[in-house]
Amino acid sequence: EEVKVGLLLPFSGVYAALGNDIEAGFELALEEYGSETEATFSLMREDTEVKPPVALAKAKKLILQDKVDVMAGIVSSGVLGAVRDLIDGAGVPLIVANAGNDEATGAHCSPFITRMSFSNGQVNRPMGTWLFDQGITKVFTLAPDYAAGRQMIDGFTETFTAAGGEIVGQEFTPFQKTQDFGPFLAKAKASGAEAVYVFYAGGEAISFVKQYDSFGLKADLPLFGSGFLTSPLYVNAEGPAAEGVITALHYVPTIDNPENAAFVSAFLQKTGRIPSEYAVQGFDAARALIEATKTGASDRDSLANALRQVHFDGPRGTLSIDPATNNIVQPIYVYETVPGEFGLSQKVLAELPASADPLNGCAMAPVSN
Amino acid sequence: MLETRNLDKSFGAVHVTRDVSLKLERGERRVILGPNGAGKTTLFNLLVGELTPDSGAVLLAGEDVTALPVAKRARRGLSRSYQKNTLFDGLTVEENLGLAAAVHTGSATRLWGDSLATPEVREIVEEVAEQVRLMPYLHAKVSEVSYGVRRQLEVGVALATRPLVLLMDEPTSGVGPEMAKGFHELLNDLPRDLTLLIIEHDMDLAFDVADTITVLNYGEVVFDGLPDAARGSKLLKEIYLGSWEDA
Amino acid sequence: MSLDPGFWALQTLNALQLSMLLFLLSIGLTVIFGLMHFVNLAHGSLYALGAYVAAAAATVGGYWTGFFLAPVAVAGLGILLYSGLIRRMRKSGPMAQVLVTFGLIFALLDLTRIVWGDIALAIELPALLDGRVSVFGIGYPVYRLFIIALGLAIFTALAMVLKRTQIGAMIRAGVDNDAMAACLGINVERLFFIVFCVGCALAGLAGAVAAPLLSVTPDMGLQILIPTLIVIVIGGLGSLQGAIAGSLIFGFVQTFGAVLAPQLASVLIYALLAAVLVIRPMGLFPAKG
Amino acid sequence: MFQHTALRYTALILLAAGAFAQAVTAGYFGLEVLTEILLLAMLVLALDMVAGFGGMVSLCHGALMGLGAYAYAILTTKAGIAPPVAMAGAIAITGVAAWVIGAIGARSHGIYFIMATLAFGQMAYSYVFEAPLFGGDDGMGGIPRLDLTLIGLDLNDSRSFALFCLLLLAASYGAAVLILRSGLGRSLIGVMHNEQRMRALGLTVWRIKADVFGLSGMIAGLAGALAAQHVMYISPGPLAWTVSGEALVVVILGGLGTLVGPMIGAAAFVVLKHEVSNVTSYWHLVVGVLLIAVVMSRANGLFGWIEARWGARLERRLSDLTRKSDAEEVPTDA
Amino acid sequence: MLDLQSVASGYGETQVLHGLSLRAEQGRVLAILGRNGAGKSTTLKTIMGLLPTREGEIAFDGQKMGRTPYEIARMGIAYVPETRDIFPSLTVRENLEITAKRFGTKDSDWTMERVLDLFPRLGERMENGGTQLSGGEQQMLAIARALLMNPRLLILDEPTEGLAPIIVKLIHDKLLELKHQGLSMILVEQNFGFATSLADDVVVVSKGQAVWTGSAEEIRADEAAQHNWLGV
Ligand SMILES: Nc1ncnc2c1ncn2[C@@H]1O[C@H](COP(=O)(O)OP(=O)(O)OP(=O)(O)O)[C@@H](O)[C@H]1O
Ligand SMILES: Nc1ncnc2c1ncn2[C@@H]1O[C@H](COP(=O)(O)OP(=O)(O)OP(=O)(O)O)[C@@H](O)[C@H]1O
Ligand SMILES: [Mg+2]
Ligand SMILES: [Mg+2]
Numbered sequence A: 001e002e003v004k005v006g007l008l009l010p011f012s013g014v015y016a017a018l019g020n021d022i023e024a025g026f027e028l029a030l031e032e033y034g035s036e037t038e039a040t041f042s043l044m045r046e047d048t049e050v051k052p053p054v055a056l057a058k059a060k061k062l063i064l065q066d067k068v069d070v071m072a073g074i075v076s077s078g079v080l081g082a083v084r085d086l087i088d089g090a091g092v093p094l095i096v097a098n099a100g101n102d103e104a105t106g107a108h109c110s111p112f113i114t115r116m117s118f119s120n121g122q123v124n125r126p127m128g129t130w131l132f133d134q135g136i137t138k139v140f141t142l143a144p145d146y147a148a149g150r151q152m153i154d155g156f157t158e159t160f161t162a163a164g165g166e167i168v169g170q171e172f173t174p175f176q177k178t179q180d181f182g183p184f185l186a187k188a189k190a191s192g193a194e195a196v197y198v199f200y201a202g203g204e205a206i207s208f209v210k211q212y213d214s215f216g217l218k219a220d221l222p223l224f225g226s227g228f229l230t231s232p233l234y235v236n237a238e239g240p241a242a243e244g245v246i247t248a249l250h251y252v253p254t255i256d257n258p259e260n261a262a263f264v265s266a267f268l269q270k271t272g273r274i275p276s277e278y279a280v281q282g283f284d285a286a287r288a289l290i291e292a293t294k295t296g297a298s299d300r301d302s303l304a305n306a307l308r309q310v311h312f313d314g315p316r317g318t319l320s321i322d323p324a325t326n327n328i329v330q331p332i333y334v335y336e337t338v339p340g341e342f343g344l345s346q347k348v349l350a351e352l353p354a355s356a357d358p359l360n361g362c363a364m365a366p367v368s369n
Numbered sequence B: 001m002l003e004t005r006n007l008d009k010s011f012g013a014v015h016v017t018r019d020v021s022l023k024l025e026r027g028e029r030r031v032i033l034g035p036n037g038a039g040k041t042t043l044f045n046l047l048v049g050e051l052t053p054d055s056g057a058v059l060l061a062g063e064d065v066t067a068l069p070v071a072k073r074a075r076r077g078l079s080r081s082y083q084k085n086t087l088f089d090g091l092t093v094e095e096n097l098g099l100a101a102a103v104h105t106g107s108a109t110r111l112w113g114d115s116l117a118t119p120e121v122r123e124i125v126e127e128v129a130e131q132v133r134l135m136p137y138l139h140a141k142v143s144e145v146s147y148g149v150r151r152q153l154e155v156g157v158a159l160a161t162r163p164l165v166l167l168m169d170e171p172t173s174g175v176g177p178e179m180a181k182g183f184h185e186l187l188n189d190l191p192r193d194l195t196l197l198i199i200e201h202d203m204d205l206a207f208d209v210a211d212t213i214t215v216l217n218y219g220e221v222v223f224d225g226l227p228d229a230a231r232g233s234k235l236l237k238e239i240y241l242g243s244w245e246d247a
Numbered sequence C: 001m002s003l004d005p006g007f008w009a010l011q012t013l014n015a016l017q018l019s020m021l022l023f024l025l026s027i028g029l030t031v032i033f034g035l036m037h038f039v040n041l042a043h044g045s046l047y048a049l050g051a052y053v054a055a056a057a058a059t060v061g062g063y064w065t066g067f068f069l070a071p072v073a074v075a076g077l078g079i080l081l082y083s084g085l086i087r088r089m090r091k092s093g094p095m096a097q098v099l100v101t102f103g104l105i106f107a108l109l110d111l112t113r114i115v116w117g118d119i120a121l122a123i124e125l126p127a128l129l130d131g132r133v134s135v136f137g138i139g140y141p142v143y144r145l146f147i148i149a150l151g152l153a154i155f156t157a158l159a160m161v162l163k164r165t166q167i168g169a170m171i172r173a174g175v176d177n178d179a180m181a182a183c184l185g186i187n188v189e190r191l192f193f194i195v196f197c198v199g200c201a202l203a204g205l206a207g208a209v210a211a212p213l214l215s216v217t218p219d220m221g222l223q224i225l226i227p228t229l230i231v232i233v234i235g236g237l238g239s240l241q242g243a244i245a246g247s248l249i250f251g252f253v254q255t256f257g258a259v260l261a262p263q264l265a266s267v268l269i270y271a272l273l274a275a276v277l278v279i280r281p282m283g284l285f286p287a288k289g
Numbered sequence D: 001m002f003q004h005t006a007l008r009y010t011a012l013i014l015l016a017a018g019a020f021a022q023a024v025t026a027g028y029f030g031l032e033v034l035t036e037i038l039l040l041a042m043l044v045l046a047l048d049m050v051a052g053f054g055g056m057v058s059l060c061h062g063a064l065m066g067l068g069a070y071a072y073a074i075l076t077t078k079a080g081i082a083p084p085v086a087m088a089g090a091i092a093i094t095g096v097a098a099w100v101i102g103a104i105g106a107r108s109h110g111i112y113f114i115m116a117t118l119a120f121g122q123m124a125y126s127y128v129f130e131a132p133l134f135g136g137d138d139g140m141g142g143i144p145r146l147d148l149t150l151i152g153l154d155l156n157d158s159r160s161f162a163l164f165c166l167l168l169l170a171a172s173y174g175a176a177v178l179i180l181r182s183g184l185g186r187s188l189i190g191v192m193h194n195e196q197r198m199r200a201l202g203l204t205v206w207r208i209k210a211d212v213f214g215l216s217g218m219i220a221g222l223a224g225a226l227a228a229q230h231v232m233y234i235s236p237g238p239l240a241w242t243v244s245g246e247a248l249v250v251v252i253l254g255g256l257g258t259l260v261g262p263m264i265g266a267a268a269f270v271v272l273k274h275e276v277s278n279v280t281s282y283w284h285l286v287v288g289v290l291l292i293a294v295v296m297s298r299a300n301g302l303f304g305w306i307e308a309r310w311g312a313r314l315e316r317r318l319s320d321l322t323r324k325s326d327a328e329e330v331p332t333d334a
Numbered sequence E: 001m002l003d004l005q006s007v008a009s010g011y012g013e014t015q016v017l018h019g020l021s022l023r024a025e026q027g028r029v030l031a032i033l034g035r036n037g038a039g040k041s042t043t044l045k046t047i048m049g050l051l052p053t054r055e056g057e058i059a060f061d062g063q064k065m066g067r068t069p070y071e072i073a074r075m076g077i078a079y080v081p082e083t084r085d086i087f088p089s090l091t092v093r094e095n096l097e098i099t100a101k102r103f104g105t106k107d108s109d110w111t112m113e114r115v116l117d118l119f120p121r122l123g124e125r126m127e128n129g130g131t132q133l134s135g136g137e138q139q140m141l142a143i144a145r146a147l148l149m150n151p152r153l154l155i156l157d158e159p160t161e162g163l164a165p166i167i168v169k170l171i172h173d174k175l176l177e178l179k180h181q182g183l184s185m186i187l188v189e190q191n192f193g194f195a196t197s198l199a200d201d202v203v204v205v206s207k208g209q210a211v212w213t214g215s216a217e218e219i220r221a222d223e224a225a226q227h228n229w230l231g232v
Helices: A016-036 A052-065 A075-092 A120-133 A145-165 A184-190 A201-215 A232-242 A258-272 A276-293 A300-307 B041-048 B070-075 B093-105 B119-131 B147-159 B177-188 B205-211 B227-232 B233-241 C005-035 C043-061 C062-090 C093-116 C143-166 C165-178 C176-183 C190-209 C218-235 C240-262 C262-281 D007-027 D026-052 D061-078 D085-106 D109-130 D160-183 D183-193 D195-201 D204-229 D243-254 D260-279 D283-296 D301-325 E042-046 E069-074 E092-103 E111-118 E135-146 E165-180 E192-198 E214-219 E222-230
Strands: A002-009 A040-047 A069-075 A093-095 A112-113 A138-144 A166-173 A195-198 A223-228 A244-251 A311-314 A317-322 A327-329 A332-340 A343-352 B003-009 B016-022 B029-031 B055-060 B078-080 B163-168 B195-199 B212-215 B220-225 C132-135 C140-143 E002-011 E015-022 E029-033 E055-060 E079-081 E151-158 E184-188 E202-207 E209-215
Touching: A002 A016, A002 A052, A016 A069, A016 A232, A016 A258, A040 A052, A040 B055, A040 D007, A052 A069, A052 B016, A052 D204, A069 A276, A069 E055, A075 A093, A075 A112, A093 A276, A112 C262, A120 A145, A120 A332, A120 A343, A120 D183, A138 A145, A138 A184, A138 B212, A145 A166, A145 A195, A145 E202, A166 A184, A166 A317, A166 C262, A166 D283, A166 D301, A166 E222, A184 A201, A184 A244, A184 C140, A184 C240, A184 C262, A184 D109, A195 C062, A195 C140, A201 A232, A201 C143, A201 D160, A223 A332, A232 A332, A232 A343, A244 D026, A258 A276, A258 A311, A276 A300, A276 A311, A276 B205, A276 C165, A276 C240, A276 D085, A300 B016, A311 D109, A332 D204, B003 B041, B016 B041, B016 B212, B016 B220, B029 C218, B041 B078, B041 B163, B041 B195, B041 D301, B055 C240, B055 E222, B078 B147, B093 B119, B093 B147, B119 B163, B147 B163, B147 B177, B147 C093, B163 B220, B163 D260, B195 B205, B195 E055, B205 B227, B205 E092, B212 B227, B220 B227, B220 B233, C005 C132, C005 C143, C005 C218, C005 E079, C043 C190, C043 C218, C043 D183, C062 C093, C062 C190, C062 D283, C093 D243, C132 C143, C140 C143, C143 C165, C143 C240, C143 E111, C165 E092, C176 C190, C218 C240, C218 C262, C240 C262, C240 E151, C262 D109, D007 D026, D007 D160, D007 D260, D007 D301, D026 D061, D026 D160, D026 D183, D026 D204, D026 D243, D026 D260, D061 D085, D061 D204, D061 D243, D085 D109, D085 D204, D160 D204, D183 D195, D183 D204, D195 D204, D195 E079, D243 D260, D243 D283, D243 D301, D260 D283, D260 D301, E002 E042, E015 E042, E015 E055, E015 E202, E015 E209, E029 E042, E029 E151, E069 E165, E092 E111, E111 E135, E135 E151, E135 E165, E151 E222, E165 E184, E202 E214, E202 E222, E209 E222, E214 E222
Parallel strands: A002 A040, A002 A069, A069 A093, A093 A112, A138 A166, A138 A195, A195 A223, A223 A244, B029 B195, B029 B212, B078 B163, B163 B195, E029 E184, E029 E202, E079 E151, E151 E184
Antiparallel strands: A244 A332, A311 A317, A317 A327, A332 A343, B003 B016, B003 B055, B212 B220, C132 C140, E002 E015, E002 E055, E202 E209
């Protein structure tokens, strides 16, 4: 049976690189695991341009005109917010392959939206306890001033303070308008903190890590953060400045398990790149779809239902979906950026156990059957 | 009708008008003479409010208007033409006049209906066009008519606000002798109760139109009196008149 | 809040550094924009291009190659743009110029993506600039001091050229009335050509200077455009004093705003811009006329 | 003053007919594109009013539209106000905000005015972006559409909604034309040509500018309230200056000061963008080069170019026709 | 020295000059007279290359005239336009220096000192912005600026417009002085007396054509021509 899949990703605009990685991962999974299921897949790609209205129009096209059975993708939380009601109303299952806003699997959750990527809080929560266990009690936090930035930092703060740590200073920098982090770094330095915990991504991450290093802060004020800060996609642009930075993420290419080894080499062969967390999200989104079709599901309703129950071992370890929120449950990896054979590499320091997100206001019908 | 009291204005170190006090009666026609840079145009700017004086006051119909902005003074009946044409170049002659008349009749700010189509405005436009001899050019664009016609329009636009006091800054500058003569007649045909203050370098016109003459020099009033007295004034000859023909 | 003088000294240096970076960028724009009355919205894209050229050249020949090559390359593009587009657009009025340069932004954005990809590039500093010096007992990056010095040096050089030579007056005359300037024997076309190329070179230089500090991404040009426009509008178009004053105001407001009132930091500069325009509709130091 | 020429009427009729035909026949995606065009057309109409007839080139009209959208979203979802009232409220709020911006910016000209409007737009953008109350950059959803079932129109249907937008665009166009032909519009044009003289004639110039800017803001606010209903979700993105910049591009591309042209520009721009982005993800490059080419052709945008080429000819032919068909009828003045 | 052979020229679609021919001689003053809108200023603008010559030939000293105003100015022609065109962004001093420094040498005929002697009023306003001057002062500045080019041919468009009689006299005397020093000039004037007292030769232009050519004495004597073409 043919399953029509709509891929809704940014192929232009600031997140084009992410869209490309997710798509490559998605295709790779179909190539590798597609034979495991009876179903065949036809892909339809639409560019969201990271603009919610555009994405909505494209989503309508996919759902109403192309009549796809399932959709996957979505990089930005804003785009997810824009298509959420449509998808929920139309009853088309969506596998989220990046957008991490907590509400998507919290207050705004939907039985049709399954997230195979991460949630903002999820990535950072384990870091609070871990960091406190390393003997660090006073932390200064920094993040861009937008919803994701706040959710990431809140996730960390929650567990860090619960463990007994103290946040001695917290700054949110104007998003995408901050070229110069100097003023904030000087503040962090003067705050009396023992460490700095940050979330930055993309271009901001590069600027931040380089400027942090140029002030020579790494020695007395070690830098920790959400793993997007030193994501493989950007870390080579950060260069030696990123060495020694310790962050946590749901995936790094150096995770030591056979699934990952196979995935990394296959992805490398396909694209010539080391896979990023985005690539693996795309890969696992397709895996989830394949797993769901294995149960015989092929129409919208049955797929949605099946997707809420998938679980498998992938490059990130053992994954499952929490049917209470439809968010992924996955281990989180603490890693240090170290010099490696080909540029910088990720040394996994700890694997923190998987735990389901709190409900965050999600109230959803339980899985049928 | 229009009065100034001790008007003073400096630009930095340049003292442009000094202690200028003038008084125009209703219907009076006064010509201001003075060498280039004497401060004549500046005085106009002070009168209409495009510049604020450093000290002194401007009175219109007995009321102190020194603190009022340009537009408010204009609505009280003070209108001016410019030394350098200041017209709505892309529009037609008719529209130029109409815009001014519309402001006067109050239709310029209304949200409903064409302000230029009201009977009052049409009437004013026609009257003014007649007065400044613009009838043949009504539908021509300003950019298409000759300089002389534009000079006439410059005065016409000022007239179309139906002012009590009309200030004209060198209305005939740049027009040929023939047209200057036309201007001359045109000025004489204006209603007698309109108060006129004219800056003019054309002596024939000046002495013919003027009831009274004021001479400015270095921003100061150096003569204030009747044309005949001015004609005989030695001072005036020295600072202003002279003629290349005497050479 | 810390009352340590070292902290404030550091922040002052940060503010100066940001100011000088913006100055490098805005001076090129103000020269083109204020003096030629040409609205070059693509200035930010030229800056991005400078950064890319610098990053690309640096991987081959090291930082200094990029540093010197970027202004030259961007000026070279400037020559192409001028002879292909700008010269014909000079008299077309600001609307058409906005549109053409908007088109250029679009085109250059995708061209950089096609050539260099979507992923950020990096550039390493030479050992000479890659250290810290102690300022009030706190290590301050040498590279930031280098930016401050470079900005001041360019400011002085331009001030000398414009004040001490006829060129400044000739440019302004050409801007006021190019036909009359030509009637006085000024080769307006060539003058503008040079001005445009110098403006482009400065944008390229700014890109090369910013590259090691920030990340080199395709949209860096768009991100910097608005701050640059704010700088020149606060300062007043077309004047060197305006560019430097605007840069300093922006740098200090941004830096100390971030320190003292972080919640307001992003709105602060716009509020200041609006306030300046209400009080001085032509900016603080507009070119005469 | 804004004049309807034969060519403009023809273009209007063609536009309206095309939009109507599209609304009736298009598939789902086509309807989305159509609605996007209609809303953009409404925005550029508002922008052309101030930029083309008052010389007030605004870089905050996108933000005004966004303000209308947010106002509608908050009034309906947070304050629980009925959609029709909320729509009126959104229009009023945007109008007032625009009036204030116009009044404050009235003293600035040219690039300074552009920057002043940019400042206000960016202030709104930054504020909304960071304000948790409005959902920050994640935006807010659950925005209801107007309920017109009473008159037999189910706006939750894309087709009906597109038709509804078309109707309101036509109404906005009519309003814009009426305003531009009123005393206010005349005075605005006078101000654009010579502000100093208008003031000397006794006009309070800043009031005129503010009033027209406010009225234009109301149209932008309407577009915003409709956009919020269209997407049923709102995020800060549309408030960013780049959206205003694109709107300006569309106005100039279409033909500044022609009202009809910018609407054609909106259609051309949206269609082009979608078509090109189907083929390549580098659609910016194509659009950019095309923009440059259009401007280099030295016409006043697409429509200006058409007017320059065929306007007079069409006018003549039409007047010949009318003269032949009803010779005795008195010709109305142009 | 300057030769116009059936020149056609105009603005955009409107043609103003229709085969106009005239000739200015070395060391003499040519006055171009005519009613408002006759095309006098258009003639001068065409000579200066500000308007394209659509038909006909213009030659200077037997050489074909340059194409751009820049080349023409470099050939030694200075121009005082009727709009004066003072640069508003430049101070009075800069307005003067812009020609003085580029065309003048120490022993040029015209130096800053001499020009300021001629127009002392300018000396008092050296640091003012160019357009802050009164109308008459701007006229003086425009003439001074042109003189500082030390031109071989000086072209003046209505130099007395808006000037007080005493300044008109001054300018008359100064131009006469220049004439006696052998400077060639072309003068467009509304002021018939002024023009004919200065000029050696006179061309009357009407509707874009030269309709009368002769000497200054002849036109002063020819009342019919005056009446026909000038409305004097
Ligand atoms: N904005 C200004 N700044 C500085 N000086 C100015 C300004 N406006 C005028 N002036 C100076 O004030 C003096 C008077 O100028 P004004 O224009 O009033 O003269 P005027 O009597 O009208 O002369 P004209 O007959 O030549 O027009 C002039 O010397 C001029 O340079
Ligand atoms: N920029 C222009 N565009 C179109 N037509 C113009 C332009 N300038 C002048 N004209 C027209 O050209 C004709 C000749 O103008 P010109 O300025 O040469 O006259 P003139 O003889 O100098 O008159 P005046 O004594 O008024 O200066 C006039 O009919 C005028 O309307
Ligand atoms: Mg004057
Ligand atoms: Mg003339």
